[in-house]
Amino acid sequence: MLTVSTSKSPPSTYHHGDLHSALLAAGLVALQTTAFADLSLRQLARNVGVSATAVYRHFPDKQALMQALASEGIDQLGQFQKLAAEGAANPDEAFAATGRAYVRFALAHPALFRLIFSQCEPVGSTIFGNNLASQMLQDKASLATKGDPADTQKLMIQAWSLVHGLAMLMLDKQLPTDLALIDRVIGQTTFKPL
Amino acid sequence: MLTVSTSKSPPSTYHHGDLHSALLAAGLVALQTTAFADLSLRQLARNVGVSATAVYRHFPDKQALMQALASEGIDQLGQFQKLAAEGAANPDEAFAATGRAYVRFALAHPALFRLIFSQCEPVGSTIFGNNLASQMLQDKASLATKGDPADTQKLMIQAWSLVHGLAMLMLDKQLPTDLALIDRVIGQTTFKPL
DNA sequence: CTTTAATGTTTCTGCTGTAAACATAGAGGT
DNA sequence: ACCTCTATGTTTACAGCAGAAACATTAAAG
Numbered sequence: 001m002l003t004v005s006t007s008k009s010p011p012s013t014y015h016h017g018d019l020h021s022a023l024l025a026a027g028l029v030a031l032q033t034t035a036f037a038d039l040s041l042r043q044l045a046r047n048v049g050v051s052a053t054a055v056y057r058h059f060p061d062k063q064a065l066m067q068a069l070a071s072e073g074i075d076q077l078g079q080f081q082k083l084a085a086e087g088a089a090n091p092d093e094a095f096a097a098t099g100r101a102y103v104r105f106a107l108a109h110p111a112l113f114r115l116i117f118s119q120c121e122p123v124g125s126t127i128f129g130n131n132l133a134s135q136m137l138q139d140k141a142s143l144a145t146k147g148d149p150a151d152t153q154k155l156m157i158q159a160w161s162l163v164h165g166l167a168m169l170m171l172d173k174q175l176p177t178d179l180a181l182i183d184r185v186i187g188q189t190t191f192k193p194l
Numbered sequence: 195m196l197t198v199s200t201s202k203s204p205p206s207t208y209h210h211g212d213l214h215s216a217l218l219a220a221g222l223v224a225l226q227t228t229a230f231a232d233l234s235l236r237q238l239a240r241n242v243g244v245s246a247t248a249v250y251r252h253f254p255d256k257q258a259l260m261q262a263l264a265s266e267g268i269d270q271l272g273q274f275q276k277l278a279a280e281g282a283a284n285p286d287e288a289f290a291a292t293g294r295a296y297v298r299f300a301l302a303h304p305a306l307f308r309l310i311f312s313q314c315e316p317v318g319s320t321i322f323g324n325n326l327a328s329q330m331l332q333d334k335a336s337l338a339t340k341g342d343p344a345d346t347q348k349l350m351i352q353a354w355s356l357v358h359g360l361a362m363l364m365l366d367k368q369l370p371t372d373l374a375l376i377d378r379v380i381g382q383t384t385f386k387p388l
Numbered sequence: 389c390t391t392t393a394a395t396g397t398t399t400c401t402g403c404t405g406t407a408a409a410c411a412t413a414g415a416g417g418t
Numbered sequence: 419a420c421c422t423c424t425a426t427g428t429t430t431a432c433a434g435c436a437g438a439a440a441c442a443t444t445a446a447a448g
Contacts, residue, residue: 015413015426037231040404051428053406058426062405120366127368157360157369157379162352165359172314174321175351185351209395209444234435245397247437252395256436 020058022048027069028112036115041065063119070119071130073112078132080105085136095140098133099163099186106167107177113167128160162186214252216242221263222306230309235259257313264313265324267306272326274299279330289334292327293357293380300361301371307361322354356380 016022026047030039041062042052059065084101088094106113116127128134138156145151166185169175210216220241224233235256236246253259278295282288300307310321322328332350339345360379363369 013413019426041406042404052404053429054427056406117362117366117368120368154378157375158356161359161363161379162356163359164363165355165357165361166351167359168311168362169355169358172311174311174314181351184348185355207444213395235437236435246435247398248396250437 016048016050016054019048019050019054023055023058023065024068024072027065028072031069031109031111031115034111036066036111036118039066066115067119069112070116073109073116074127074130075132076109076112077102077105077116078130078134081131081133082136085133091140091143095137095144095159096186098137098140099159100182102163103167103170103182103186104179106171110171114171210242210244210248213242213244213248217249217252217259218262218266221259222266225263225303225305225309228305230260230305230312233260260309261313263306264310267303267310268321268324269326270303270306271296271299271310272324272328275325275327276330279327285334285337289331289338289353290380292331292334293353294376296357297361297364297376297380298373300365304365308365322350 023044026044027039030044030047041055044065045052045055055065059068081098081101084097085094088097138152141155141159142149142152145155163186166175166182170177175181217238220238221233224238224241235249238259239246239249249259253262275292275295278291279288282291332346335349335353336343336346339349357380360369360376364371369375
């Protein structure tokens, strides 16, 4: 998780101090208003007040920076889901809440959400492997399917596909961005074992 | 639908003959091996054997070309789904077959599939409005929900989200590209009214 | 058969990622 | 205190991109 160093920033010396973190922070800020495809290293460098090529002292290339940002995004998503689940009354509700959180996060941070999945391969493992909420999710799914591992896997993938598809279709304006619609589509019923 | 003019192509005069179609055709070919983000007008122009800026006589800008390609993709997807549905025994099977076709199309034409959804807004209406299979789908869903319009809409959106999410997660390597997995996840059961 | 509109080409600008060579400053060893 | 080394900056340069502007060609319509 990125800790934005609000600490000391000596007026303006030759060396920046913590350019690595500053670039990540600037990237996350930029992603709030810019599609990830339009992120430019040069713009980020400008925002941070450093020359264009200084970036390369901290990231081998653009993709490495993107990966780092994606990793940040995965953490944030996981925490958001975890938080949502903790507020639920029972395991079923918690499972649904995690799904709702997934879609809401996507809508709240469209560029960051897209970035996460555009970085697929390099991130290496699946988002599930790196997502803070994933273990908890699997436990809940396992509980719902009474422990059958094949059914559990199927339920997980169905649930993930459903919320991921819903999120993407809303981001891509193929479906209206409607919070009530999320609830209707996800509604607990869907998550009962089949 | 694009008809690739295999017809007369006079050796090589100043004027190309049908640059508009040629660019679209070249674009579709390029998308078989190139991510849509890496498509360049200049490369396309080169492939077609024309100067870089000639493109602008036929498309106001790059996005317009992309839109046209996306439109092609939507048609192809629709036809592919329609074909799949026609081979099914009963309406339930046809509905499931359409979903399977959706995912299989995405896996077979990753760049084109992504392009379709990256062009969201300009394409205007939803893919559903332009997709050849959409009306047929709605009929089948309506049948499954015994005509209740609210339930029908919910079923459609759930089904669409499920297959879209599955497709995207596989394309993004978050799930293994496994045809058997598609069947297990989509399996008819999911499409019964809830 | 000439004019004209459609469709091409050249040239140019400003943006991008990134490689190479050079500059600076802070940390460690003497 | 001084010198050197290394991490981290800067400048400069190159190639590829989208697109604007000015110019060239040619097919078709009067």
